[in-house]
Amino acid sequence: MNRRQRAAGALVGSAVGDALGAPFEFGPEGAFSARFPAGGHGGEMCGGGGWEPGEATDDTQMALHVAASLLERGGLDLPDIFARFRRWAADEPKDIGLQTEDVLTSGMPWDRAARAHFEVNLRAAGNGSLMRATTAALYFAPAGQAATLDAARRIAALTHGDPAAWEGTAVFHELLRLALDGADPLAALPRVLPLVHPEHRARYAVVLAPSWHPDDATEFNGAVWPCLGSAVWALRTTASFEDALRAAVDLGGDTDTVAAVTGALAGARYGLGAIPARWTGPLHVPLPGAGEKECVVRVAGLVEIAGRLDAGNRPPR
């Protein structure tokens, strides 16, 4: 499998997970498998809870705004990403995370808003910076590990003042970078954990351990630690893209985001060709904040964006 198929698999896989999980958000564990007892049958892109079948949510919408900024600005322009997020938040997306909304609508400048929110609330380790990280991970992967980790932390910090969220996002970026290179991200975990800031390493070591199960989580999976841990668990305990996503959505809770994170990792591991066509067919990403005209991105558009991200940041030869 070539790198381009893995890159496309990561972005399409993330969007598919987002759309697959959205109707089950805040539902109980086991709701997905109760409705769809066996894989491979169809109908799973069912819509509901205000979502059309195949409709992706804020996770993918924010990821595509990051992609547009990176590609149009030719690199990391943090004020530009923040401005795009604000335009998106002001254009009435169907869903937006509480913490993200607080930060984007505070009226404070890009380099102060998230920190100010954290100083007041003290808890700001939601999974909202992790959920949108796939596009930046694709873009910075060819530039290497240091650039990958730095970009992950800085983009996360635009909306999340808690360094715990930065570290989880950095781990995700690095796992995706390794998977795009064809490595096994699970086997690489012992080498990735030491990259986490010492203050946060022990907590990530717990949720990323081979023996950890999502039932062991000490927080709701809308927090960054169990969200990342659950995605890695879903990848570890299954052997196909479809089964990994089924396991992720079946956990209940913040299903769209857990499945979006799982879908990125599984898509990079198994490639675009492993994602069921019956899931990519109805997939569509409405994009508030993209401009005057109504904008909806479908699978062909996602594949094209993934290719441009993968090609766009290579060091000159």
Ligand SMILES: [Mg+2]
């Ligand atoms: Mg969402």
